[in-house]
Amino acid sequence: MNLTFTEEEEAFREEVRTWIQAAMPEEMREKADGEGHFTPEDSAEWHRILYEKGWVAPHWPKEFGGTGWDAARRFIFSEEMEMAGAPQLSSFGLSMVGPLIINHGTDAQKKRFLPKILSAEEFWCQGYSEPSSGSDLASLRTTAEDAGDHFIVNGQKTWTSYAQFADWIFCLVRTDPSVKKQAGITFMLIDLKSPGVEVKPMLTLGHTPAFCDTFFDNVKVPKENVVGGINNGWTMAKALLGHERTLLAMIGPSRHTLVKLKRIAATRLVNGRPMLEDPVWRAKIARLEMRFRAHLMVSYRALAEQQKGRMPGPESSILKLVGTKLIQEITELCMEVMGENSLTWYNHDVVPAVEESIGPYFCYERAATIYGGSNEIQRNVIAKMILQLPSS
Amino acid sequence: MDFELDQDQQMLAKTVADFAKNESPVERFRKLRDDDVGYDSAVWTHMGELGWLGVPFPESVGGFGGGFVECAIVLEKLATTLVPEPYLASVVLGGLTLLRAGNDAQHAAYLTPMIEGDTTLALAYSEAQSRHDVTAVGTTATPDARGYRLSGKKVWVLNGHNADHLIVSAKAPGGVTLFVVPRDAKGLTVTVAKTIDGHKAAFVELQDVIVTEDARLGAEGSGAAVLDRTIDYAAAGAVAEAVGITTTMLHMTIDYLGTREQFGAKIGSFQALQHRAVDMYAEVELLRSISMASMVRADDDDDDARRSDVSAAKYQLATGGIWVAQQSLQLHGGIGATDEHDIGLYFKRMYALNALFGDEEHHVARFAADPSFVEAYT
Numbered sequence: 001m002n003l004t005f006t007e008e009e010e011a012f013r014e015e016v017r018t019w020i021q022a023a024m025p026e027e028m029r030e031k032a033d034g035e036g037h038f039t040p041e042d043s044a045e046w047h048r049i050l051y052e053k054g055w056v057a058p059h060w061p062k063e064f065g066g067t068g069w070d071a072a073r074r075f076i077f078s079e080e081m082e083m084a085g086a087p088q089l090s091s092f093g094l095s096m097v098g099p100l101i102i103n104h105g106t107d108a109q110k111k112r113f114l115p116k117i118l119s120a121e122e123f124w125c126q127g128y129s130e131p132s133s134g135s136d137l138a139s140l141r142t143t144a145e146d147a148g149d150h151f152i153v154n155g156q157k158t159w160t161s162y163a164q165f166a167d168w169i170f171c172l173v174r175t176d177p178s179v180k181k182q183a184g185i186t187f188m189l190i191d192l193k194s195p196g197v198e199v200k201p202m203l204t205l206g207h208t209p210a211f212c213d214t215f216f217d218n219v220k221v222p223k224e225n226v227v228g229g230i231n232n233g234w235t236m237a238k239a240l241l242g243h244e245r246t247l248l249a250m251i252g253p254s255r256h257t258l259v260k261l262k263r264i265a266a267t268r269l270v271n272g273r274p275m276l277e278d279p280v281w282r283a284k285i286a287r288l289e290m291r292f293r294a295h296l297m298v299s300y301r302a303l304a305e306q307q308k309g310r311m312p313g314p315e316s317s318i319l320k321l322v323g324t325k326l327i328q329e330i331t332e333l334c335m336e337v338m339g340e341n342s343l344t345w346y347n348h349d350v351v352p353a354v355e356e357s358i359g360p361y362f363c364y365e366r367a368a369t370i371y372g373g374s375n376e377i378q379r380n381v382i383a384k385m386i387l388q389l390p391s392s
Numbered sequence: 393m394d395f396e397l398d399q400d401q402q403m404l405a406k407t408v409a410d411f412a413k414n415e416s417p418v419e420r421f422r423k424l425r426d427d428d429v430g431y432d433s434a435v436w437t438h439m440g441e442l443g444w445l446g447v448p449f450p451e452s453v454g455g456f457g458g459g460f461v462e463c464a465i466v467l468e469k470l471a472t473t474l475v476p477e478p479y480l481a482s483v484v485l486g487g488l489t490l491l492r493a494g495n496d497a498q499h500a501a502y503l504t505p506m507i508e509g510d511t512t513l514a515l516a517y518s519e520a521q522s523r524h525d526v527t528a529v530g531t532t533a534t535p536d537a538r539g540y541r542l543s544g545k546k547v548w549v550l551n552g553h554n555a556d557h558l559i560v561s562a563k564a565p566g567g568v569t570l571f572v573v574p575r576d577a578k579g580l581t582v583t584v585a586k587t588i589d590g591h592k593a594a595f596v597e598l599q600d601v602i603v604t605e606d607a608r609l610g611a612e613g614s615g616a617a618v619l620d621r622t623i624d625y626a627a628a629g630a631v632a633e634a635v636g637i638t639t640t641m642l643h644m645t646i647d648y649l650g651t652r653e654q655f656g657a658k659i660g661s662f663q664a665l666q667h668r669a670v671d672m673y674a675e676v677e678l679l680r681s682i683s684m685a686s687m688v689r690a691d692d693d694d695d696d697a698r699r700s701d702v703s704a705a706k707y708q709l710a711t712g713g714i715w716v717a718q719q720s721l722q723l724h725g726g727i728g729a730t731d732e733h734d735i736g737l738y739f740k741r742m743y744a745l746n747a748l749f750g751d752e753e754h755h756v757a758r759f760a761a762d763p764s765f766v767e768a769y770t
Contacts, residue, residue: 002394286760290704297681318674383666392661
């Protein structure tokens with residue numbers, strides 16, 4: 001057993017850190033240290049900077065534009081990105097549909113879509129949930145009717161986050177209503193500029209412009225846009241969920257927000273001294289930090305397995321469950337430490353910038369235990385797949 | 393970064409696990425609960441022959457040159473069936489203290505025989521009002537023509553009722569100092585006390601116990617630093633044991649959920665109980681993961697790094713681990729609340745481990761007191 005990174009890995013960390021410091025535009029760095037409200041434009045700009053460096057998709061195979069780093073280097077890279085507070089890149093193309101096309105797409109699809117995901121020429125969003133199909137995703141009702149060389153798509157997708165900034169959407173649609181619900185679903189790529197597509201944004205609880213409803217009214221989709229074969233969409237969806245689980249461990253956001261929490265607690269006074277020096281408040285912070293360490297070790301175990309070219313063990317299934325709860329607890333404690341300052345809502349120069357960033361983020365992360373398969377659904381899956389408890 | 397045990401360690405884990413399962417099922421612990429000693433000295437000798445008692449010690453004292461990871465492996469596996477021999481008390485508390493504090497002659501006299509399974513050790517460091525503070529020592533060591541005169545009272549000395557040698561902390565003129573005292577020394581009185589988890593411990597009273605200079609471990613005043621390290625080892629050891637216990641409790645509970653029927657269905661098919669079981673699984677994996685960090689860090693001379701991970705691990709024992717113990721019992725229903733069922737025996741052992749070597753509040757405070765906790769932010 002050895003729980004440290006090698007000298008080479010630490011040197012790599014230094015290289016990444018130095019590069020990020022130099023590459024991040026001044027204005028972006030100020031935002032990272034302060035209010036931290038990155039816009040989709042900020043994210044796209046950072047995406048292009050990374051693309052030029054060749055570091056935008058470390059987890060992709062080298063032949064498709066990846067970096068060829070091993071799992072440890074990829075992990076270090078994302079840790080450093082998160083510690084620097086860099087804008088998060090849109091994950092729908094880079095981490096979701098991109099890897100799916102790499103593994104299951106046709107050569108034509110790879111050639112058509114992958115380069116533009118890398119270069120930020122095309123952004124993606126996800127069309128899974130529907131108003132009546134949330135946790136019971138397989139009950140989805142958006143239809144795709146066979147019309148020869150294309151499908152005609154009709155229906156409504158919801159929680160299509162960032163669809164208003166996206167060029168394409170990957171969707172689960174019903175292609176065969178006559179079979180078991182999972183068996184009649186197809187995974188397809190739809191150009192959002194197609195006639196009949198309408199995107200209606202709605203604000204999140206944090207007032208960030210994330211969520212959307214996306215409507216399809218007789219939208220023509222060429223058959224070559226099907227990934228993984230007609231009526232094989234459920235298998236594609238499950239392949240994608242595997243990617244999502246480690247994405248949602250929230251290691252970076254938790255670490256970054258713990259730092260913010262301490263920065264806030266160091267400047268706010270209670271009984272005349274910084275809250276960070278007050279035993280009661282200090283203990284509250286320490287508890288979350290200790291929990292984070294245990295959580296971090298679970299993710300390190302998954303990393304070590306990947307480093308050996310193996311699939312992460314079953315314990316990685318708890319990462320989303322524990323990580324999303326933890327980020328909520330950390331943001332909650334930030335709010336608590338801020339006291340009355342937690343009332344602030346998108347002001348300027350009313351409270352310190354770092355505090356201004358908390359409220360919307362706290363609100364936004366309430367969705368963390370819901371999206372990506374709600375934590376209740378995660379428990380259902382773990383109970384069945386890992387603990388092998390009986391089904392009813 | 394690598395969390396995998398090497399081949400020798402895997403072999404050790406398997407051998408100890410097999411022993412626990414085949415040669416020391418919980419039934420054996422049940423029988424020995426009522427015994428005056430509470431364990432079997434023949435089994436202890438056997439463990440010595442197998443080399444288990446020497447895993448963390450260098451070859452120069454008769455050990456096998458491993459690290460604390462090996463110790464933790466043994467503790468985790470012995471815990472799966474509540475093997476009652478005093479591994480934590482004798483190898484970790486007694487042995488590792490002797491190793492760090494003693495000289496060659498003292499190692500030969502007290503440590504090597506323990507490693508061989510001929511004797512057992514105990515560490516008498518706790519006092520009625522010391523509450524995890526190894527420097528809060530009321531026992532005195534007064535210089536005397538013959539060496540020192542020890543007087544004072546020690547509480548809850550694990551294996552103190554049967555150990556051949558006790559290591560006693562006492563305040564000498566130079567500060568907290570450790571002494572080796574035979575259990576049958578004149579002036580030393582042992583009162584046996586039963587513990588919640590079915591073991592025995594000792595209340596030890598020293599009344600002008602005379603020890604020679606040879607009995608002093610290291611220089612006067614060197615005791616607290618050694619004890620500080622030992623208690624970290626013991627805390628990491630308790631966590632390793634808790635991994636073995638909670639893993640076993642989880643498996644027992646999942647088995648029970650898969651067999652017990654009510655309302656015409658296996659109760660494990662009920663979503664409320666499934667979700668509880670998943671949350672238990674999460675807490676066990678968090679404990680297992682941070683235990684790996686703490687068993688590696690326990691050997692680390694960097695105080696801050698060691699304390700952070702050991703405290704984080706003991707904190708997870710106290711929170712997630714204890715919660716798993718509670719829920720395991722709860723999900724067993726009425727039978728879980730009987731002495732007849734094994735689940736309660738594991739439950740009680742968890743509470744003993746929770747109370748020893750720093751409780752939740754102690755480790756939260758210690759973690760938060762680390763200079764690095766504040767430094768970067770003020």
